[in-house]
Amino acid sequence: MKIVKKATAYFFLFLVLFFIGLFLWQPYLLRVLWYRTPDATTYKAFPQDTVNKSDVAFHFIRPQKKRIDMDTLHVLTGDRQSIHFSDYFTKGKLNAFIVIRNDSILYEKYSEGYTDTTLTTVFSGAKSMVSIVLGQALKAGAIKSLSQKVTDYIPELKANPAFKHITIKHLLEMKSGLVFQDALGGIIKAFLSDEAKYYYTHDMKTELLKVKLANEPGTVWKYKSIDPILLGWVIERATGKNLSRYFEEKLWKKIGTEHFATWGLDHENGLANTASRFQVTAIDWAKIGRLYLNGGKYNNDQIIPEDWVKQSICIGKEVPASAKGWQKSAHHYLWWIPQVGDKGDFAAEGMRGQRLYVDPKTNTIIVQFAAQGAGDYPYRKISRYLAGMSFSYPN
Numbered sequence: 001m002k003i004v005k006k007a008t009a010y011f012f013l014f015l016v017l018f019f020i021g022l023f024l025w026q027p028y029l030l031r032v033l034w035y036r037t038p039d040a041t042t043y044k045a046f047p048q049d050t051v052n053k054s055d056v057a058f059h060f061i062r063p064q065k066k067r068i069d070m071d072t073l074h075v076l077t078g079d080r081q082s083i084h085f086s087d088y089f090t091k092g093k094l095n096a097f098i099v100i101r102n103d104s105i106l107y108e109k110y111s112e113g114y115t116d117t118t119l120t121t122v123f124s125g126a127k128s129m130v131s132i133v134l135g136q137a138l139k140a141g142a143i144k145s146l147s148q149k150v151t152d153y154i155p156e157l158k159a160n161p162a163f164k165h166i167t168i169k170h171l172l173e174m175k176s177g178l179v180f181q182d183a184l185g186g187i188i189k190a191f192l193s194d195e196a197k198y199y200y201t202h203d204m205k206t207e208l209l210k211v212k213l214a215n216e217p218g219t220v221w222k223y224k225s226i227d228p229i230l231l232g233w234v235i236e237r238a239t240g241k242n243l244s245r246y247f248e249e250k251l252w253k254k255i256g257t258e259h260f261a262t263w264g265l266d267h268e269n270g271l272a273n274t275a276s277r278f279q280v281t282a283i284d285w286a287k288i289g290r291l292y293l294n295g296g297k298y299n300n301d302q303i304i305p306e307d308w309v310k311q312s313i314c315i316g317k318e319v320p321a322s323a324k325g326w327q328k329s330a331h332h333y334l335w336w337i338p339q340v341g342d343k344g345d346f347a348a349e350g351m352r353g354q355r356l357y358v359d360p361k362t363n364t365i366i367v368q369f370a371a372q373g374a375g376d377y378p379y380r381k382i383s384r385y386l387a388g389m390s391f392s393y394p395n
Contacts, residue, residue, distance in 0.1 A: 058298075094371075123277075149166065174223060175218050355370075
């Protein structure tokens with residue numbers, strides 16, 4: 001019995017020493033263990049760089065009577081079950097849902113504690129914001145061409161041969177070829193994944209300097225966080241400004257925003273996590289949709305080059321590298337673009353059901369914040385329904 005107790009004690013001592021060594025080797029793993037899968041408030045654990053609002057706000061029209069019939073509209077869940085939208089809202093643990101058409105708020109619904117002004121992280125919705133700012137840096141001449149090498153702007157990456165042939169366009173298309181382990185495949189893989197590392201590390205630059213090459217740049221598409229993080233770093237070097245200030249100057253203060261936004265940093269005065277840590281209110285995120293709906297214009301001022309808007313939301317004759325969901329959404333220039341049915345709509349999408357959906361056909365903008373998401377894509381049906389148009393899900 002004493003031998004068993006002694007062996008057990010040694011085993012637990014080994015475990016303690018193992019985890020101490022593990023956390024000393026990679027301190028970010030302690031944060032992974034503590035926070036696990038991040039939620040809409042995990043961003044508060046990191047320093048925030050504030051993006052100041054516009055001096056003059058734009059306000060969407062709020063009709064005295066909202067549409068209540070949408071609560072009984074049938075939409076599909078992720079397992080293809082047809083339910084009322086009100087049940088979809090509950091099942092997906094939605095926090096905010098706003099539908100805007102022709103600048104009028106037709107429908108809005110919130111969970112307890114949420115309003116259209118609640119600051120929320122949109123996770124990978126941040127990637128689309130980086131695409132916008134990249135277009136502005138190109139317009140301003142701070143970046144000469146998408147074909148330029150990343151090392152032209154971040155020369156310290158020349159020490160890593162993996163970056164020798166990577167261009168800005170490779171990052172924009174998520175075809176850098178860099179090694180990236182996602183969080184799929186079980187608890188242990190998620191714990192040790194690159195997805196967790198880049199979200200929870202306090203030193204993204206150091207991690208990026210060590211990354212290896214898995215494929216020749218430009219040959220393989222793989223959805224990953226490091227490409228948009230590198231793009232953010234490139235933009236900072238090219239413009240000579242941190243990302244938040246450039247984003248504020250070139251975009252946020254120019255489109256009638258009513259509230260401040262934030263970019264989460266890896267540490268004080270550090271690098272912005274441009275892959276997954278942008279915080280915004282629902283009502284102001286809708287104004288990004290409005291800007292793209294209007295071809296990049298706000299009050300007749302061309303905020304984003306019109307050709308960049310078109311390039312971003314239309315894949316043309318390009319063969320899609322991805323096909324997500326029944327709508328077969330292609331990932332293009334860090335936006336998601338459905339390829340099935342009547343095309344033209346597009347979206348910025350983030351983990352746990354964060355969505356900014358735009359449908360030019362019906363002049364509709366939809367913003368969804370969620371704690372979970374119900375796993376399907378009801379936005380096209382909703383936009384067509386509220387516009388009095390027919391819609392059928394594909395078989």
